[in-house]
Amino acid sequence: MPSAIELNGVTKRYGQLDVLRPITVSVEQGSFTSLLGASGCGKTTLLNLIAGLDQPSSGEISINGKNVFSDRTRNNVPAEQRNIGFVFQSYALWPHMRVIDNVAYALKLKGEDKTARRKAAEEMLQKLGLGMLADRFPFQLSGGQQQRVAIARSLVYRPQLLLLDEPLSSLDTQLREQARAWIAEIHKEFQLTTVLVTHDHVEALSLSDRVLLLREGQVEQDASPKEIYDRPRTAYAAEFIGGANIFRGKVEASREAPGQGYRITVATQSGTRIDAIAQQPPALGSDAAVIARPRVIDLAADAPAASEDINVLPFSVRTVLFEGYDCEVIGNTPAGEIRVLTTVPPTQGSLFAVFRAENSRCVAD
């Protein structure tokens, strides 16, 4: 079976600005892929290129094995002929049409007769639990309802793909969590290849089976949610996905460690030595960053014996933020400021931050 989406060297330039550098990606049938990144990273542009709402500067795009854009053959299938469902960040419900007409519009364009398209639209609304809203106008709906109608509208014509452009960002926190679960259920039910654009790593990790982290128009990392969280390839990926403490320095020692890859020692500018593991051995003396998630660091009143398995840094508490279950502690170490997540609030100001080498990762910087 061909890939659902095939991007081959796709770029986009606006004047002098490279919004997307060559991107080559293939997306599997029925998968759920997230395009994750900060604003301005090119994620929405990429989604628009797939939908045909914008034209690449170069490269090729195929959908289900059929070419829809190519700079070589000058082929460009317009958006309306690509049969793609698109949910806009603002939902873009047509304010002058009732919900039922919004949903049935695409079927009308396909030439289906009035009763058939009304029936199909009603069925779709029923399926998504919106049956009672059919005769309302968009301005009479809540934000969450608008979002569901927008999804109903893009599913009703059985598209080959579903593209979601930050569909949750206009909702408030509580609704957002409900809507997230709801989107996961939709994907399970319809088995439709879905691409989600988001800047929220929790959305990306929880919904998708593949995350493409974009940075300045390039793919920073392309991996499964578990992989990208556990083994970020760069300091940026670690910070963007879940947050992390970063210790920057130079590689001082490196040796093979069975079952873990390599054991690296990094010396920070202040002279602190931190041990971590790495997939690939970095060159001695090169710039490297050690990543330690706030949750893997413990705070201890007494310093345990430091060894090459355990990093111990003197830690002075600056701020304690109680967050319910967790407690976020911000403080200073000789290697810089760090954040620690603990369930036990600290009782004194001078502590030791302790974390195992195998729980921290060294990446090239």
Added chain:
Amino acid sequence: MSEAIVKDRQLASRLHLRLPWAWIFTVLLGVFLLFPIFPVVYQAFLDKPIYDHDGSLTYGNFVRLFEDPEFLHALWNTFVFASLTTIISTAVGLLVSLVVDRLAIPLRRTLRLLFLAPIFVSPLILSFAWSMLYGRGGYATLFLRTQTGITVPDLNSMGGMSLIAAVAYAPVSYLYFSGTMANIPDSLEKAARTSGAGYLTAVRDIILPLLKPSILYCLLLNFMLTVDLLAVPIIIGEPARISVLATYLYAQGMLAARPDYGIVGAAGVCMILFAQAIVWLQSRWIGDNRRYTTVGGRASAISRVTPGIYGWPITLVLAIYIIIVTVLPLAFLCVRSFTSLLSPLIPIKDVLTLDNYRVIFSYAEYVRSIWNTVLISAVGSVAAVAFTLVSAIVAYRTSSTVRFFIEQLSVIPRAVPGLIVGLGFFYAITLLPGVSFIRETVIVLAIAYIVRYFPTGFGAVSPAFLQIGEELERAARMSGSTRWQAVRDVTIPLVKGALGASYILFVVQFFKEYSSAAFLFRPGTEVIGTTMLQLDMLGYLGSLAALAVVQLVITVPLAIAMYARD
């Protein structure tokens, strides 16, 4: 007392706002804006001229009016003229907006600016220029007939009048659509495209329905503007003896040796009722506005659709329209102003002269009319801006009830024809004791202009006030500033841009205004517009062209500064 009002009061007292003053101001504003209507209505029901103190109330004027076949004829003509103009102007404005605002065609900005030109060139000048070029015996008409044998349709006809008026108002229509279009997010169009609609289908199913309120509003606005239009009927219609309400009123009230005050008043009342009916229709038709307001999400910049191979052809069509409609006539006007006579039958070097300008600058009354116009525009506009600013502050910084009333009041002059404004002030001055001296100065003209263009200026300033939010001022007050310091240090600097824009708007409008001046001016207070009407009547077309060029030279740079922005 409703809850809202109680809340308002509480809020106001907390902020130490002096609500009574706001209410007094609101009432005065209402009286000021409605002022020109009262004397006209009063005169309509008087059997003697308004300055005659022994007149008694009667409805006889209306009886006489409706027995006058000329009036009934003018009424019917007005309806036909306004309908034709409205349809053409709205259609052109809509089409151009769809092209210029939604498509990335070549030379987009230049075409847009040139298309807007008739806004700052008054319909008076446009009519002169068209008449000299395309009218009976016009240069282009003669040229085409002698060189190619083509006979141009007669411009001095109902069709010709409507065409010129439509051309003059098409930019106004365009601006309305353009404003609404900017608020329709392109995601709505894109959503239609991903649903399977092509560009034209998306325009038909999404954009046009969303523009429905604007289309209705635009139709009514054009209708009203045309009812009020004096220049085109007088210059294009009169030679063919086509009279409309405006020319009827002008002939009866201005040109007649012994004006029939009662008839003029009654005709004026008819004109007001006509306009009010239109405003009422508008509010009835549109219904719940929210159906046309886009909901949810953040607005983003609108990306224009690339028209591909259609780009240049569209540009070409638009360019040809602009050349025929504005560029050629205005260029012709310039050339004409430097010649004693211009005809395809006489070589141009034989007729070159500066005499037209000599005439304009040697007669005291002509020079005075230029000077008066500049004075009213430059100084009167300052007063207009100050007045608008005060109204906006009272409206948006006191209570929501005051705001409601001021917003409602602010549109009233839109439904009062310019001729009526002039007539009303004219009557009022004869009626009120102790104010007759201002009739000898341009002050009375400036006041009439301010009333007439208050809706335009207020409309330009109020969005800025709505945008900056009261929190900014409250923050200044929490930092220890007084109410007026907060306005002075926070609000005014933030609305400076809008105030500047409204100043230029006032200057341009005041410069080209002639209809409210038609009744009000007298020797000593002539303005360019009234002088032009006189020169036209005397047949001094060369000097007329020269005066028009003088006006263009002064206003065009201002207008470009105003409208060159997208």
